[in-house]
Amino acid sequence: MKEIKIFSPATIANLSCGFDVLGLCLDNIGDEMIIRKSDEKGIRITKIFGADLPLEAEKNVAGVAALAMLNHWQTDFGFDIEIYKNIKAGSGIGSSAASSAGAVFGINELLGRPFETKDLVQFAMQGEKLASGSAHADNVAPALLGGFTLIRSYDPLDIIKINSPSExxxxxxxxxxxxxxxxxxxxxxxxxxxxxxxxxxxxxxxxxxxxxxxxxxxxxxxxxxxxxxxxxxxxxxxxxxxxxxxxxxxxxxxxxxxxxxxxxxxxxxxxxxxxxxxxxxxxxxxxxxxxxxxxxxxxxxxxxxxxxx
Missing domain, CATH: 3.30.70.890 (GHMP kinase, C-terminal domain)
Incomplete structure (x- = not known):
């Protein structure tokens, strides 16, 4: 694959009693992202629609998460990212997590899936650290795994996915x-x-x-x-x-x-x-x-x- 378009969902974190350890994934609210392979190494945020956010990769949560990933997987090419923001920043439903999770998910697909989902969560957490000052996983984990997620431990990272009751x-x-x-x-x-x-x-x-x-x-x-x-x-x-x-x-x-x-x-x-x-x-x-x-x-x-x- 040279290009991938993804839907990266909104999430609800904490769920009242589970501060920083519980979250769930929403179904019909989220951002869209297009990620393309590029002959130029590194990460570039080429377009952002729907929000006034930095294009510099080092200042954008998607860029930071993607760079963390590439630090663990050297390539002779890079990636261009377009972000279509439907989740408003500061809304409380995982805007930064959607960008971070979407970036690492898409790049992992274009690389042939060398990383497991647990690894992707750790990379995406670096985007969360940029956004809030804390590398928490209660939004990025459900965005990547779906359903409900419980972070039993951060050191080492131990995440349990819990399927949702159907109703x-x-x-x-x-x-x-x-x-x-x-x-x-x-x-x-x-x-x-x-x-x-x-x-x-x-x-x-x-x-x-x-x-x-x-x-x-x-x-x-x-x-x-x-x-x-x-x-x-x-x-x-x-x-x-x-x-x-x-x-x-x-x-x-x-x-x-x-x-x-x-x-x-x-x-x-x-x-x-x-x-x-x-x-x-x-x-x-x-x-x-x-x-x-x-x-x-x-x-x-x-x-x-x-x-x-």
């Missing part, structure tokens, strides 16, 4: 304000109480158990964040009202998507997820706050190939 849908609403991941991280505390930790890891275990057993009620009970949400929610206008409205209208649970400002809800069934979307929308309509809203099944495959040549 589980996500609703995500993005108020049109930008909240940088680095700013959202700055409000977090470095130390927590043992009491809070016990509540949190109980919910992580409950959520994982609920996913494996298709226990939707257990999934809902486990979508509770004792540690991060109380600190970050004050940065998101109307958060408590949107969350409570989602649950009142049938959602299993709701919380901050990634570092925000997007708010997610999980529901059993598409109809319920769409009703939740309408209810969440009304809150921001009344606040006269512009927003985007999406209803999506869980994407079980991650990055998808659209075409290749």
């Amino acid at each position: 589980l849908y996500a609703t995500v609403i993005h108020p049109q304000i930008e909240l940088k991941t680095s700013d959202a991280r700055s409000v977090l505390k470095q130390n927590i109480t043992l009491k809070s930790a016990i509540v949190q890891w109980g919910n992580v275990g409950g959520l994982i158990a609920g996913l494996y057993t298709n226990d939707y009620d257990l999934i809902g009970r486990s979508l509770h964040d004792e540690i991060v949400e109380p600190l970050r929610s004050v940065l998101i206008p109307g958060f408590d009202q949107v969350k409570n409205t989602a649950i009142h209208n049938g959602a299993l649970g709701a919380g901050i998507s990634g570092s925000g400002p997007s708010i997610f809800a999980l529901s059993r069934g598409k109809e319920t997820a769409e009703n939740v979307a309408l209810a969440m929308s009304k809150v921001f309509d009344e606040m006269k706050l512009p927003y985007e809203i999406h209803v999506s099944q869980i994407n079980s495959n991650g990055v998808k190939i659209i075409s290749h040549d």
Whole structure:
């Protein structure tokens, strides 16, 4: 192959109780990327549509991830990357992760798949480090593997993919304000109480158990964040009202998507997820706050190939 066009999906990270270790892959929201082999060595970002982002490879998350990959696989040629951004930067649904994951996935395909997915996650994490100051995997892992992912360990990296219950849908609403991941991280505390930790890891275990057993009620009970949400929610206008409205209208649970400002809800069934979307929308309509809203099944495959040549 000389050229590949891919769909790189949006993701929801943290999922309330799983800060930096849990994420899921969305199905109908994402960026498109075209990656071509070039006679010139190195990585070039040739075009970016839909966002004002740096074209310099060393300053762009896709470029940084791709360069990290090429540091481990020497070639006598290079790659040109076009990025069509449909995920807004700072939206909280994995904009930087989509670019990072898409770049390494596409280049790996053009190289003949020399790297395993775990390797691709590690390369993509370098893009996340540029974006937020932290090389976290809770967005890039589900973007590359699909479904839900649990990062059991970062050192060494140990990722478990968990298939989604078939009727589980996500609703995500993005108020049109930008909240940088680095700013959202700055409000977090470095130390927590043992009491809070016990509540949190109980919910992580409950959520994982609920996913494996298709226990939707257990999934809902486990979508509770004792540690991060109380600190970050004050940065998101109307958060408590949107969350409570989602649950009142049938959602299993709701919380901050990634570092925000997007708010997610999980529901059993598409109809319920769409009703939740309408209810969440009304809150921001009344606040006269512009927003985007999406209803999506869980994407079980991650990055998808659209075409290749």
